[in-house]
Amino acid sequence: MLIEVTDLSFSYPSSGPILDSVSFSVEEGEVFAIVGGNGSGKSTIARHLNALIPVQAGTVKVAGMDASDPANLYPIRRACGMVFQDPNNEFVSSVAQEDISFGLRNFDFPESEIPRIVSKSLSQVGLEGFEKRDPHSLSGGQKQRLAIAAVLALDPKAVILDEATAMLDPEGRRQVMDLALSLKEKGVSVIMITHFVEEAAQADRVMVLSSGKVLALGTPKEVLVREDVLKEARLFPLLPTLAYLSLKKEGLVAPSAPPLSFEGLWEAMCR
Numbered sequence: 001m002l003i004e005v006t007d008l009s010f011s012y013p014s015s016g017p018i019l020d021s022v023s024f025s026v027e028e029g030e031v032f033a034i035v036g037g038n039g040s041g042k043s044t045i046a047r048h049l050n051a052l053i054p055v056q057a058g059t060v061k062v063a064g065m066d067a068s069d070p071a072n073l074y075p076i077r078r079a080c081g082m083v084f085q086d087p088n089n090e091f092v093s094s095v096a097q098e099d100i101s102f103g104l105r106n107f108d109f110p111e112s113e114i115p116r117i118v119s120k121s122l123s124q125v126g127l128e129g130f131e132k133r134d135p136h137s138l139s140g141g142q143k144q145r146l147a148i149a150a151v152l153a154l155d156p157k158a159v160i161l162d163e164a165t166a167m168l169d170p171e172g173r174r175q176v177m178d179l180a181l182s183l184k185e186k187g188v189s190v191i192m193i194t195h196f197v198e199e200a201a202q203a204d205r206v207m208v209l210s211s212g213k214v215l216a217l218g219t220p221k222e223v224l225v226r227e228d229v230l231k232e233a234r235l236f237p238l239l240p241t242l243a244y245l246s247l248k249k250e251g252l253v254a255p256s257a258p259p260l261s262f263e264g265l266w267e268a269m270c271r
Contacts, residue, residue, distance in 0.1 A: 019044055049062060062157075
């Protein structure tokens with residue numbers, strides 16, 4: 001198991017309890033979505049996985065390393081890279097290749113290897129030839145892909161996307177989601193922190209949070225069709241799911257598992 005979180009609880013001095021005995025695990029090469037409304041504790045979990053927040057109660061293990069051990073701080077950050085909501089806050093240079101090189105030098109990569117790694121990382125995210133570009137001149141989707149390239153350069157075992165698509169237009173969101181899902185094929189785990197149910201529907205498993213507690217954990221087909229869970233988490237069902245449930249109440253479709261896609265809705269209507 002790549003990530004193991006057991007009974008994690010956390011409180012900020014100014015706001016009280018944020019997480020209440022949260023437990024879950026993430027396997028290697030798994031796309032794992034954490035969804036919930038504002039203040040549910042999603043980003044606080046993400047920062048624990050990247051060792052940005054100290055563990056107060058419970059345990060967090062990343063690639064077998066205990067996050068409560070200060071000696072594991074930097075190894076965990078390399079193993080589990082983080083991409084934040086606003087990429088502009090992550091750039092440290094006005095040249096893309098220097099921005100990626102910054103992390104590599106911090107982890108003492110051989111200087112002779114850095115140009116090759118930079119080119120490879122840009123290629124992985126579809127930004128070949130962008131080495132000399134100013135990050136701030138890129139589109140929103142390109143900026144996030146550059147931020148992901150900087151994380152991939154460190155050869156992580158997992159990538160955390162903390163609301164990484166929240167500030168993007170539909171095309172930028174599609175670019176980032178396509179890239180995130182492609183990482184699974186390379187054996188990289190992806191932890192998506194999001195409030196977009198349609199993004200969570202593309203994950204292997206979904207965890208729904210509300211007020212720091214786990215409301216549901218399972219596959220999208222098990223979790224994202226539960227009206228009670230989504231309502232408590234202040235989330236809206238996917239449109240095909242909502243349409244099916246409305247039709248079912250009117251007796252216009254046969255009882256079956258609520259669909260997550262329009263194709264599934266069409267099949268239910270045909271039955």
